[in-house]
Amino acid sequence: MTVGEMWRRLIFFFRRGQFHRDLEEEMQHHVAMKAQAHLDLQADMSATEGRNTAQREFGNMLLLRERSRDQWGWGVIEALLQDLRYGVRVLRKSPGFTAVAILTLALGIGASTVGFSVFYNLLFNAFAAKNASRLAVPVVLDASSPGDVRPLRCSVSDLGLVRQQNQVFENIVGYVPVGMVLLNDGSQTYQFYDGRVTSDAFEFYGVPALLGRGIAPEDGKPEAPPVFVMSYKTWRDSFNGDLKVLGKSYIVDGDLRTLVGVMPPRFQAYGPLAQIWIPITWARSSPPGETELTLLGRLKPGVSLTTASSNFNVIAKRLAKLHPDDFPKHFTARVESADDLLMGTQAGGAAWFSDMKDLVYDLFVAVMILLLIACSNVANLLLARATVRRKEIAVRSALGATRTRLVRQLLVESSVLAIASCVVGCVFAWFGMKIVATTLPELGRGASYWAYIGGEVSVGLNIPVLAFAILVTLFTTLTCGLAPALHAVRADMQPQLSGSGRGIRAFGHGKLRAGLIIGEVALSIVLLVGAGLMIRTLFLLTRVDLGFNPKNVLLVLFMPSRGHDLGVDRAKATSAEGMATLHEVAERLKTLPDVMDVSVEDTIPGYGPNDGPEVTVPGTGHAEKAGLLACDQSFLRTLELHLTQGTWLSRDEVQTVRHVAVINQKLARDFFGGGNPVGQELDVKRFKGVSISSQDTDFQIVGVVADIKSRPEKPAMPMAFVPVTVRGGFILLLKTRIAPASLVRTVQKQVWAVNRDEIFVFSKPLTDFLHELTYATPEFGVTTFAPLACIALLLVIAGVFSVMAYTVSLQTHEIGIRMALGAQQSNILKMVLARGLKLIVAGIVVGVVVSLGLTRFIASEIWGISATDPWTFAGVSVLLTIVAMAACYIPARRATRVDPMVALKYE
C-alpha cells in the first residue's frame, strides 16, 4: 500500500457520508442514462416503464453500493460503529434496565478490583526494591520457644564473614532497623527515627532518590564526609518541602552530617519507622557494644529458600560459636522471603492468631464470588431482554442480517454496557481502596513490636490493577452478553414474526433463570456466613476481659541509647544508671496534674509476657514455665488489678530490691491448689536480673492477684510479678485523668528536662497499642467482608425481584385463566410466593452445604466460636429468607392485580 493509498483511504473514512451520497447519485445517473437509452430505442415505452426496466437491469443498487464501498476497506469498522450507535440508542430507550445493569456490574467490577488490588499489592508488590520477589531475610528460630522468630543478627565486622560464606545470595546488606536520633539545625531540635545501613544498602535496593542522591558505597569509607538521607514525609512535614535543605549540614546524633538526598514517597526500607538513613562506617575491628545488623539479601536467581536456609543454618551456627551470648541455646536458622515476613506468616506465632496472608487470599475469593453474583444478575437481566427483543431480531434477520452480524451487534451492546460499568466500577474501586487503605493493619510485625520491614505497600489503582479491571470487564461481557445473544439468535424466527411466539418460547430458558437465582442465593450465603463469623469473632474478642483496665493509660517506652537492640529482650534490660534516670522521670511525671499514677515496668500489658523461665516451689516437685513481669508498687493501681490474697509489692520492697513476688491465680492453683501461697518460696531457674546473671533465685510470695491476659485470645498463663529494681524496666505506665494521647508532648518535655540527649521516648495510649497488635487484623477482615456481604445481599434482592417480576409478567396469561376459573387473589399470591420460596430455599440449602465445606479456609480468622457455628448459619439463613421473600412480595402483589379479561385476551 502506498502512502497515497493510505491517505486516500483515511480521507474516505472521515468523509464517508459525502462519499455515500456521491455514489448513490452516480448510480442514479447511470440508471437515468440507461432509461433514456431504452426510451430512445423503443419510442412506445413510457418514462416509468423505461425507468423500471433500467432499474431492474441495474440490479440491487443497495447491495452494489455496499460492495463498492467495501473496496475502501473500512467495512468492519463502519459496521462496528453502526452497531455501537444502535446499541447506545437501544440502551437509552430503556433507562431503567441500563441503569440497573450498569450499577450491578459496576459494583461487581469495583469490588473485585479493590480485592485484587489488596491481593496484588500485598502479596506481589509490597516492596519498591528492584527484583523484590527475591528479597529474603535470614531468621533464627529459638527451639525452646516455638513461634519465636527473630532476624539473624551479626556485627559489622562479622558481616564480612557472612558474605564470604554466603553461597545463595547475590548480595547481602545490613541495617539497624530502629533507633532514634536528635537532629539539630542550629535553631531547632527534632527527634527522628533513624535507620543505619551499610553503605551499599541503597544501591542494593535500587530505588533512585527524589532529590540529590541516596547513600553511596563510598559514604562508608572511614575518611568519607559524613552524610545522611531523609524520607519524603519527613522532608515534607518537618522541613516544609524546602529545596534549600539539600546540602545543608545538621548535627545528627552528635555528629555533623550533610543532607545529600531525599527519597521518593514510596521508599520505606531499612526500618518501617525510619525517617532518616545514616551510613555505617566500615571498620576492620569491632568496638564493644557495636551495632548489630539485621540482614537483607537478594537470592541468586533459581535458588530456593530451602537451599538458602541450609546454607545459613551453617553460617549461623558458626557465628553462634563466636558469640554464644547472642544466640539462643538451641536454634535453627532459616531464610524467609521478605513477602512472608511482611505478612507475618512465619513470624511470631505468639503474636496473633489471625493470619494476614490467609485473610488476603480469602478476601480475593470473596470479591470473585461477589463478581459472580453480579454477573448472574446481569445475565438474568440480559436474558429477559433478549426474549423481549426476539421480534426485532427476527425482523432484522429477515432483512438480510447474518447470524454473525446479529450476534456481533448484541455483543457490541453488551460491550457498551461493560465499558460504562468499567468506568463506574473504577470510580467505585477508587473510593473503596481509599477506605481499605485506612483500615489496613500495620504489616511486618515480628515477634517484637518493632517491625523489621514494611511501609511501602500502597493499595491503589496501579497498572496491574487497572489491567485486572479491564480483564474482568471483558470476562463479564462475554459471559453475560454471549449466552443471551446466542440464545436469542438461535431461536426459530417464524413464530416471532407472526407474534404468537411468546407463550411457548418464553419458558424456554426458565430453567436457566432459576439456576442462576439458586446459584446467586447460594453464593451470597457463603459470603454472609463468612462475614457473620468474622463479625462474631471480633465481637467476642473485644469483649474478652483482659484482667486489667487499659483505658486512660499512656504507655511510654524508653529505648536504650543508640546501638542497642530494641527487641523486647529481657536479657538486655537498661543499665543501673538508666534505671535511676527512669525513676527520676517517673517522679517528675507524678507531679503533673493530669497524671494520677505512674508505674515503672518492663512489659506491654496485653502483649506479654509470652514466655518465661521455669519456676518451681520447693517441696511440690512440680515445675512449669511462668511469665515474669517486673513492676513497682503503683502497678496494681495503674492497671486496676484485683488482689485476692496477701498484699501487693510495697514501695519499700521495691526500693530495697527485695526478692518478693506476687503470683497470679493460675500459678497459685497450679502449685498450691486451694492452699494459701502467701509466705511460700518461689524458685526461679536461671533468673537474669540487673545485678544477677543467670542463676537460680528464690522469691518470697507475698500476695495473689487475679489473672491478667498476656494476649486477649489466649488463656492466662502463670505469672509472677517481681519488683522492677530486681530485673530492670524501661516502660512507664501513666494513668491519666484525660485522654492519654494529649499528654504525649508533655511527657516528652518532662523527659528531656531530665536528660536532653540521651533518653529517647516512644509513647502511645495503651488501647492503641493493643488495637494495633491484636484487633487490627480481625477488624480489617470485618471492614472488608461485611460490606461485601451487604452488597451481595442487595444484589440478591435485586436479582430475585427482577426474576420474579419477569416470571410473573410471562405468566399473566396463566394467571388470568386461573382467576377466571375461580382462584382468589390470596391463592394467586400464595402461588407466586411459593414459587419464589422454592427457589430461595433451594439456594439457601446449597449455600449452607457449600459454606460448611468452605469455612475451614477462614478458620484462622475465627476465634471463640466454631467455624460451623450453628447460630451464625441459622441467623444468616433466616435473614436471607426474610429479605428475599420481601423482594418477591411486590411482584406477587402485582400478580394478584391481573384483570382476567385483559389477561385472557393478551397474548
Place this chain on the structure above:
Amino acid sequence: MGKRDGRQKTEIPSGTLYMLILKTLANGSMHGYGVAQRIHQLSDEVLEVEEGSLYPALQRMLIKGWVVAEWRPSENNRRARYYQLTKAGRKQLGMELSEFEKVVAAIHRVIETA
C-alpha cells in the same frame, strides 16, 4: 446481475476489466455509464460490462490513484461523476497492456504448435 432477454452473454476475461476501463479512459474522461457503453460499442456489442463489476472496479481505481473523479453536468442535464486517467493510471495501463500482450502471444504459440 440482470440477464438480457435470451442473448448469450460473453464474459469479460478476468483481469482484463481494469485494462479495458483504463484504455477507455485514456481516450478522454468519461462517466461510469459512458465507459460501459464505450466498451460495449467498441467491441461490436460482444463485451458487456456488468454494473456489479464496473463500480467496484472504478472505486478501486480511485483508491489506487489510477483515476481521479470530478462532478460535471452530463448529457441529460444531471450532474455525473467523470473519471480521468492520472499519470499513475497511464503507467498502470501500459503495464497491463504489455502483460496482456505477453500472455496472448504465449497462448497463441501454444495453440499453433500444439
